[in-house]
Amino acid sequence: MAEPMKIRAILKGDVADIRVLVAHPMETGQRKDASGAIVPTHFIQSMTVTHNGNTVYEGQWSQAISRNPVFAVRVKGAKVGDKVVVTWTDNKNDKRTDEATVAAG
Amino acid sequence: MLKLTASVGSLGALAAAGLLKSTPATAAVWNKAGFESKALGEALKALGASGAAESRDIVITAPDIAENGAVVPIEVVSRIPNTQSISILAEKNPFPLAATLEFANGAEPYAYVRIKMGQTSNLRVVVQAGGKFFTAAKEVKITIGGCG
Numbered sequence: 001m002a003e004p005m006k007i008r009a010i011l012k013g014d015v016a017d018i019r020v021l022v023a024h025p026m027e028t029g030q031r032k033d034a035s036g037a038i039v040p041t042h043f044i045q046s047m048t049v050t051h052n053g054n055t056v057y058e059g060q061w062s063q064a065i066s067r068n069p070v071f072a073v074r075v076k077g078a079k080v081g082d083k084v085v086v087t088w089t090d091n092k093n094d095k096r097t098d099e100a101t102v103a104a105g
Numbered sequence: 106m107l108k109l110t111a112s113v114g115s116l117g118a119l120a121a122a123g124l125l126k127s128t129p130a131t132a133a134v135w136n137k138a139g140f141e142s143k144a145l146g147e148a149l150k151a152l153g154a155s156g157a158a159e160s161r162d163i164v165i166t167a168p169d170i171a172e173n174g175a176v177v178p179i180e181v182v183s184r185i186p187n188t189q190s191i192s193i194l195a196e197k198n199p200f201p202l203a204a205t206l207e208f209a210n211g212a213e214p215y216a217y218v219r220i221k222m223g224q225t226s227n228l229r230v231v232v233q234a235g236g237k238f239f240t241a242a243k244e245v246k247i248t249i250g251g252c253g
Contacts, residue, residue, distance in 0.1 A: 015213065028221065030199070030252055045135050049212075056212035058133045062140045064195065064203035064221050064252075066176045072217035075210075 007100035009084045016078035016102045018049065020086055021070050028063040044069065046089040051075045052082050080104050139202045145194060145229065148202040152192055154231045157238035160185060163230050165243040174222045174251030181216040187235040188214035196242075197226035199252060223252035 003023035009016050022044070029041035047059035057073045065071075082102040089095045139151035149155050162184035171177045181191050191214065192205040203220045214232070222228075227242040 019217075028252055046133075051210065051212075054210040056208065056210050058207040058209075060133055060135050060140075060205045062200060062203050064198055064200065066219040066221055066251075070178075070217075070219055072215070074213040074215045076213055077211045 002094060002096045005086055005088075005096065005098040007084060007086055007098055009078075009082075009100050009102040010105045011078060011080055011102050012105045014077055014079075016051070016075045016082065016084070017105075018073045018075065018084055018100075019070070020049075020072070021068065022047075022088065022096075023068055024088070024090065026063060026065055026067045026069060042090065042092060044088045044090045046087075047071070048087045049073050050083075050085045050087075051078065078102050133205075133207055136202070136205060139205070140200060142202060143200060145196045145201050148194055148200075149231065152202070152205070152231055152233075152238070154192070154233070154238040154240065157231055157240040160232070160239035160241055163232055163239060163241035165228060165230055165241060167228055167243055167245050169244075170246045170248065171222065172248045174224070174247040174249055176219050176251070177222050177228075177245060177247075178219050179217070179228060181230050183214035183232045183234065185214070185232055185234040185239055188232055189235075190233045191216045192231040192233075193218065193220065194229040194231070195220060195222045195226050195245075196229055198223050201229075221251040222247050223250045 006021040009018045027042040031039045043063040044061050049057035056075050085099045087097040142148035164182040166180040190207045193203045194201040225246045229242045232239045
């Protein structure tokens with residue numbers, strides 16, 4: 001199973017700033033390994049964030065997103081204690097879900 | 106009193122009573138035509154954005170010069186009302202479309218991602234708002250390309 005994501009959800013006023021660090025190789029399919037063979041594509045295609053069960057962010061990603069992606073989402077009307085759930089699915093149909101709680105800024 | 110059995114009829118009754126949490130029917134379908142486009146024009150067409158109007162209300166923050174093309178940080182804020190989505194393209198990448206992000210339920214029209222850029226190129230952002238398309242661009246010079 002993939003490594004957990006690191007999620008920081010900090011409330012600034014009434015906006016939750018959610019920063020996520022994801023462990024994923026995000027292979028473009030253009031890199032060659034030591035033997036000269038092409039490393040096949042392997043990248044997150046779908047990244048979804050929910051806030052208190054409602055979908056706030058649906059990302060369609062390509063192999064152009066950097067390795068070990070860092071991304072952010074901002075949600076207005078959030079409160080301390082709100083639940084944030086982040087889920088990704090990649091082109092090999094691997095999935096990973098992690099969650100966090102909105103903390104005071 | 107509602108009897109909680111697993112039949113479709115009961116679920117219908119629960120939904121009608123507003124007791125089921127509403128979620129989107131399906132997740133956004135991955136835009137294969139867009140992500141496999143090899144040229145900017147093709148990618149814009151796949152987004153439905155060929156006629157996008159230039160807008161000064163799309164704020165792109167990205168380095169003027171990026172030492173490492175493998176990790177180019179980009180922040181986008183859309184000041185256009187009713188922004189539904191932000192798409193990010195690197196015009197000269199082998200496959201220009203890098204991401205399409207959709208917002209709902211209180212998410213601000215704000216994006217931060219890190220992308221790979223193969224060479225110096227315009228970063229092009231397309232915003233869909235109120236059913237129409239808007240666009241802006243910023244050039245990023247790349248010292249060492251980051252695609253391979």
